[in-house]
Amino acid sequence: MVVQDCNLRCSYCYAGDGKYHKSGIMDIATAKQSVDFLIENSKRDNLGICFFGGEPLLNFKLIKEVVEYCHEKEKEIGKKFAFSMTSNGTLLNDEIEAFIIENHIKLQISIDGDKETHELNRYYSGKVGSHDTVLKKTKNLREKGLLDARGTVTTSKLDLIHTYDYLRSIGFDKIALSPAFNLLEVEEYAILADAFIEFYLEFEKCIKEKRYAEVKKNTMFMKQLNDIHNSQVRTKACGAGNSLYAIGINGDIYPCQRFVGSSEAVLGNTFHGDNIQDEIIKNATVDNFKECSKCWIRNLCVGGCIHDNFSLSGDINSPYRPQCEHRKKIVTEAIKIYLRLNDEELHELFES
Ligand code: SF4
Numbered sequence: 001m002v003v004q005d006c007n008l009r010c011s012y013c014y015a016g017d018g019k020y021h022k023s024g025i026m027d028i029a030t031a032k033q034s035v036d037f038l039i040e041n042s043k044r045d046n047l048g049i050c051f052f053g054g055e056p057l058l059n060f061k062l063i064k065e066v067v068e069y070c071h072e073k074e075k076e077i078g079k080k081f082a083f084s085m086t087s088n089g090t091l092l093n094d095e096i097e098a099f100i101i102e103n104h105i106k107l108q109i110s111i112d113g114d115k116e117t118h119e120l121n122r123y124y125s126g127k128v129g130s131h132d133t134v135l136k137k138t139k140n141l142r143e144k145g146l147l148d149a150r151g152t153v154t155t156s157k158l159d160l161i162h163t164y165d166y167l168r169s170i171g172f173d174k175i176a177l178s179p180a181f182n183l184l185e186v187e188e189y190a191i192l193a194d195a196f197i198e199f200y201l202e203f204e205k206c207i208k209e210k211r212y213a214e215v216k217k218n219t220m221f222m223k224q225l226n227d228i229h230n231s232q233v234r235t236k237a238c239g240a241g242n243s244l245y246a247i248g249i250n251g252d253i254y255p256c257q258r259f260v261g262s263s264e265a266v267l268g269n270t271f272h273g274d275n276i277q278d279e280i281i282k283n284a285t286v287d288n289f290k291e292c293s294k295c296w297i298r299n300l301c302v303g304g305c306i307h308d309n310f311s312l313s314g315d316i317n318s319p320y321r322p323q324c325e326h327r328k329k330i331v332t333e334a335i336k337i338y339l340r341l342n343d344e345e346l347h348e349l350f351e352s
């Protein structure tokens with residue numbers, strides 16, 4: 001649920017054209033309608049709502065009302081809600097912290113690393129850096145081990161091991177480092193792949209030193225190994241437009257949060273929930289991606305992220321070749337690492 005545009009003006013949201021894409025503010029009627037839409041359209045007993053922005057905490061009043069509404073609905077329908085949020089962390093305060101703890105909201109903070117790295121891309125208007133504010137405002141929850149970090153990676157400052165260690169040292173629990181593919185030049189894909197390989201090899205060393213708890217905090221590395229360990233034939237890389245949808249501020253329905261604001265990707269509106277046009281998304285399976293038919297990593301990659309396809313190739317059914325090469329390099333190394341794991345290591349990583 002995208003509830004508000006942002007208080008920062010980071011380069012990520014300028015989408016390369018120098019204009020900031022405003023999303024506006026969701027009102028409570030639309031938010032409740034979205035909850036009702038979820039209840040009506042999901043057969044599951046456990047439902048999840050993730051608050052996104054821009055910056056969702058700018059609209060904390062609405063978040064409180066939505067959570068309260070969901071708790072009322074839980075009693076009525078016998079289903080359970082779980083909440084999560086992705087925030088830049090600049091607006092946390094005592095009241096919000098207490099609310100997050102009380103309602104078990106899983107909070108992920110967008111932070112790219114140390115001050116120098118973070119402020120390359122994340123700042124207020126006028127390019128005023130946001131790192132010090134993020135550190136100050138997240139201090140209490142970090143100290144309680146209640147925050148995860150999501151760092152966005154570009155080639156401007158590519159020391160992933162240092163970035164990861166920094167985020168761990170300041171108390172973030174789980175850490176994900178993900179490339180900002182929309183900001184990369186073609187030649188940067190290979191550079192980034194090499195950086196991730198070096199990063200993964202460092203975590204292989206951690207495994208060999210039996211530092212398993214540490215390894216398990218690296219969500220991206222663990223996902224790569226898990227995909228290999230639990231490999232199975234899949235047709236989609238993620239649940240976008242299937243087990244998850246994103247709702248924009250006016251109730252428009254999108255395949256996932258990264259599509260919000262792209263008029264071509266609107267599948268319907270929660271106020272007209274019986275008219276969802278999602279065949280295009282349902283048919284976006286790896287079996288229908290021409291480029292993937294002969295690709296040797298298709299059961300691990302499963303055609304990749306359809307939003308990356310959409311934004312990089314202009315078509316959700318067409319993977320972007322430089323990204324495919326990037327992925328193949330990383331998967332090759334991940335397989336080699338996996339094959340070097342012994343029985344004890346496999347047990348510790350996947351079964352203990
Ligand atoms: S690497 Fe590219 S071609 Fe291969 S499965 Fe993934 S998206 Fe398809």
Ligand code: SF4
Pocket residue numbers: 237238239240255256257258304305306307308
């Ligand atoms: S389409 Fe891409 S960004 Fe959206 S949920 Fe799937 S993997 Fe994530």
